[in-house]
Amino acid sequence: MSEYRGYTGASLTFLKESKVKIGDSVKITEDLTYTGIIMPRYENTDDNHIAIKLKSGYNIGIEIKKIKKIELISSEKIEKKSTSEVKSDSTLPKILLLSTGGTIASKIDYRTGAVTPALSAEDLSAAVPELAEIANIDASVLFSEYSENLEPEHWKKIAEKLDSYAKSDYKGIVVAHGTDTMQYSAAFLSFALAGYPVPIVLVGSQRSSDRPSSDAALNLISAVRFVVESNTQGVFVVMHHNESDDLAVAHLGTRVRKNHTSKRSAFQTIGNDPAFLIFDKKIEQNLKTDFFKQREYNPKLNFDKHVALVKYHPGYNPKIIDFLIKSGYKAIIFEGTGLGHVGKTMYxxxxxxxxxxxxxxxxxxxxxxxxxxxxxxxxxxLLELGIIPLSDMIPETALVKAMWALGNSTNAEEMKNLMIQNIASEFSD
Amino acid sequence: MSEYRGYTGASLTFLKESKVKIGDSVKITEDLTYTGIIMPRYENTDDNHIAIKLKSGYNIGIEIKKIKKIELISSEKIEKKSTSEVKSDSTLPKILLLSTGGTIASKIDYRTGAVTPALSAEDLSAAVPELAEIANIDASVLFSEYSENLEPEHWKKIAEKLDSYAKSDYKGIVVAHGTDTMQYSAAFLSFALAGYPVPIVLVGSQRSSDRPSSDAALNLISAVRFVVESNTQGVFVVMHHNESDDLAVAHLGTRVRKNHTSKRSAFQTIGNDPAFLIFDKKIEQNLKTDFFKQREYNPKLNFDKHVALVKYHPGYNPKIIDFLIKSGYKAIIFEGTGLGHVGKTMYxxxxxxxxxxxxxxxxxxxxxxxxxxxxxxxxxxLLELGIIPLSDMIPETALVKAMWALGNSTNAEEMKNLMIQNIASEFSD
Structure with a gap:
């Protein structure tokens, strides 16, 4: 890590002239006095602020113009930690841990306090030593992005990577992923990789591993145990079930939603209980359903982004629909009111x-x-006007499915047939 | 009701030539045979179908071209039922029941099976005789719309009507309202009528009163009891708490959301328990909070519709934002991912x-x-790019509040101040 990572212009000059760098403990005096560690900055930020991690764990930005004094308290040498050696036990099943980024794949550097988003999958498995007793883990980093920045292009990259392991001897694959858009990625993989021979689990964490309440370790251990022990197929999201540390659950990839901004139990299966309960000693199938309606593996990895999600509300401007038509959109998923309505102004x-x-x-x-x-x-x-009711498919899944169905069909009829067919439990029985 | 209400063109000719009319029991033979009652039709429908209510309670449309035979089973004379006389007891408190439409204000005509959306408020109180023992009810019909068709203009009409009663001797006001957009109307009234001297309750029903599982009576009785007995102020939504018939609850008008398409317990307070529990024998305040932060009644009844609700997702086209800017929008409420993010493509x-x-x-x-x-x-x-975090305000409430704040402020600073001020518990403590 560079000593001034992310700092440019005025803020870089300020740090150099003040003879302090990232990782240094400093005391800053402006209107108030702050003590903390200088943090790296990321792209798309201005050069008027420096970022400080306070002892409380919070990061704040301080405008350099307002700084009256900056004092060095202590300085730490920054060095790359060598990758830990991971034990290998040939009697254990082999799994792949694929990292795409997110909080779970973030390493807290205890010297700098910084969250580094580029933790390698090796580091991830090394950070949780329990994993080596469950499986032999091959680790691979696909990319390192917080999931709010993922696009359908990323979904496709993940799907292609997983497709390339379809004939491998992995007992299952764990994908470390940011939680913000995990449900969208899980839905895409559910459709694109329907019938995949081994279980695929997306796992994330709501709180980074430097916090006492972090869910990273339990989620990761549970995800690895799930792909090894569950004897199932399909795409799941494994996360905490509640605020205690004793139960993780596996949600169907098409039926899961992030329903809380910060709780460890943010992820919930909509309209049903989670598919599997992952207890300390055993894994219990909770839903008596075949997850993948499509049994044969026949990957369809394309997508077409010309789909809009339109949440209707009083005062919705129907001309937005006109704009979508003129912009070449090919599909609209309505989030209607109640049983599936939009107002007459939309007709x-x-x-x-x-x-x-x-x-x-x-x-x-x-x-x-x-x-x-x-x-x-x-x-x-609305039925007469051509709108197709999508039963209890959750809106975000319907959006993703429409992008996927458009990308893997050659005409409107075929696309519609994909939409109404139950491929990966996107419709509940 | 006209004998052919809603029928035009070919379908009207068909009924007349077949010598049958709305309300008649008929047996229709096409590929299958149907027995049912001819229903009225509503606007925006074609003239190729007739609507039949089957014994199961379901309505179906039958294409007239496919009808091989239609036989009259029995014919009923359609007459206007006289308005029931409502008892008056001068020792009881006086309340107003204002009807705006929706399922609760729909009358099932047991002869025709039709749901008539224009039930008068008198009819509504007459239909539930228990009400006369709780209060003296003045009834008034403001309009008769299913709530998916309500617009901000309707919110304002409701608010103006309520404002006109601010100095009346009503102990409270009950507004019968469709459930589809009830939460949006409740939010608007919460802001527009902040500090209103008596409680205002919106009440609806999820299932019309001809169904054994109807929630109309309990909801209406609970709403009337609430405004009479609760000794509170503010805007609430009163609905069933669960699937049993023994508990209704009052939700804060800014914190309530319709979270299920069909369940009687569809309405929930977000992030907390409901404000009041309405038991059979008593009403219990459940939240120890002042509902209206603004105590003085100072109505602000305007709105400005130039607000968009943008639900971000992977693949969201940022040019839609450009379209909103060019279309003269003045505010955007983002439904971001997780803790409040949108992807870098949006910056x-x-x-x-x-x-x-x-x-x-x-x-x-x-x-x-x-x-x-x-x-x-x-x-x-995103903060640096000028986005204002709205804490735990629910997205739909934030949308409504922004329309209201724009309509009742003269400049951007004033509008922003209204947005971040806690007026009607839209922010939880």
Whole structure:
């Protein structure tokens, strides 16, 4: 790590002139006095601030113009830690740990206090020594991104990488992933890799491993145990079940949603219990359902981003629909109100979208429950205008599925058939 | 009701020539045979179908071209039922029941099986005789719309009507409302009528009163009891708490969300328990909080619809932001991922929106939990780009509040101050 990583212009000059660098403990006096460690900065930031990690663990930005005094308290030499050696036991099953980034793949450097997003998968498995007793872990870094920055192009890269191991002797694959958009990636992999011969688990953490309440270790151990012990197939998300440290669960990749911004139990299966309970001593299948409706492995790795997710609300401007049509969108997933409605003000443009050949699917912003477009006249009107009800598919999954279905079909009929077919439990029984 | 209400063109001709009308029991033969009652149709429907209510309670549309035979089973004379007389007891408190439409204000005509959306408030109180023992009810119909068709203009009409009763001797006001967008209306009224002297309750039903599982009666009785007995102020939503018929609850109007498409317990307070529990014998305050932070009644009834709710997801096209800027939008409420993020692909247009003076507020698509934009670098980047974190305000409430704040302020600073001020418990303590 560079001594001034991320600092440019005025802030870089300031640090150099003050003879302090990243990792140094400093005392800064402006209107208030702060003691903390100078942190690296990341792209897209200005050069007017320096970042300090306080003892509380919080990072703050301080405007350099306001700094009256900066004093060096202690300075640490920055060196690359050598990769830990991982034990290998040939009697254990072999799994792959693929890292894509996120909090779980972040290393806290205890000297600098910085969260480094580029923790290698080797480091990850070395950081949790229990893993070596469960499986022989091959580790690989695909990329290192916080998941809010992932795009469908990243989904495809992950899918291609996993596809390349479809005939390997891995008992399962664990994908370390940021939690922000984990459910979107899980949905894509569920469709793209339907019928994959071994279980694929996405795992993340809500709190980085330097916090006493971190969920990283339990989640990772549970994910590895799940792919080794569950004897299942399909794409799952493994995370904490509750705020205690004794139970992790596996959610179906198409039915999971991040329902809390910060809790360790943020991830929930919508409309049902989680698919598997991962206890300390055993793994219990909780849902009596075949996860992958499609049994044969027949990867379909493409996507087409021309899909909009339209959350309807009072005052929604129907001209946005017109803009989508004119911008070449090919599908719209509505998050309608209640049983799957949009207001009458939308009808004209819904009709136009239909005439222009856009696929339109209806989900509900209620998130839980099924759309039911035959109950009220307004639902029936929308059916007549060409909107396809998507039962209890959750809106985000429907969005991802539409991108996937568009990318892997050659005409509207084929795309629609993919949308209404139950491929990976995106529709509950 | 007209004998042919809603039928036009070919379908009207078909009914007349077949000598059958709305309300008649008929047997229809096409590929299959159906027995049911001819239903009225509503606007925006074609003239190729007739609507039949089957014995199962379901309505279906049958294409007239496919009908081989239609036989009259029995015919009922349609007559307007006289308005029931409502008892008056001068020792009881006086309340107003204002009807805006929705399932709760729908009358099932047991002869036709049709759901008539124009049930008067008198009819509503007459339909539930228990109400006359709780209060003297004045009833008024403001409009009759299913709530998916309500617009901010309707919110304002409701608010103006309520404002006109601010100095009346009503002990409270109950607003019958469709459930689809009830939370949006409740949020608007919470802001527009902050400090209103008596409680205002929105009440709806998930299942119309002809179904054995209807929640209409309990919800209505609970709403009336609540405004009479609770001795509180503010805007609430009163609905079933669970699937049993023994407990209704009152949710804060700014913290409530419809979280299930069909369950009677669809409405939930986000991030907390409901404000009040409405037991059979008593009403219990459940949250120890002042609901209305603003105590003085100072109505602000305007709105400005130039607000977009942008739910970010991988593959979101940032040019939609550009379209919003060019279309004269004045505010964007983001439903970000996790703690309140959008991907790096958005930064350029977020910056542009900021430069163009748009207010940008951040909420989370997780719905539960608070945004925390200081935890990760990406959150801090967005703060620097001018996005205002909105703590745990739920996205739909933030959208409504932004429309309201824009409509009742004269400049950006004033609007922003309204947004970050806690007016009606839209921020939890």
């Amino acid at each position: 004209e443009y819904v009709k136009k979208a239909n005439e222009n050949g856009l696929f339109m699917g209806m989900t509900s912003q209620c998130i839980d429950g099924r759309v039911g477009m035959n109950v009220y006249e307004s639902g029936r009107d | 350029e247009y977020v910056k542009k929106a900021n430069e163009n003076g748009l207010f940008m507020g951040m909420t989370s698509q997780c719905i539960d939990g608070r945004v925390g934009m200081n935890v990760y670098e990406s959150g801090r980047d």
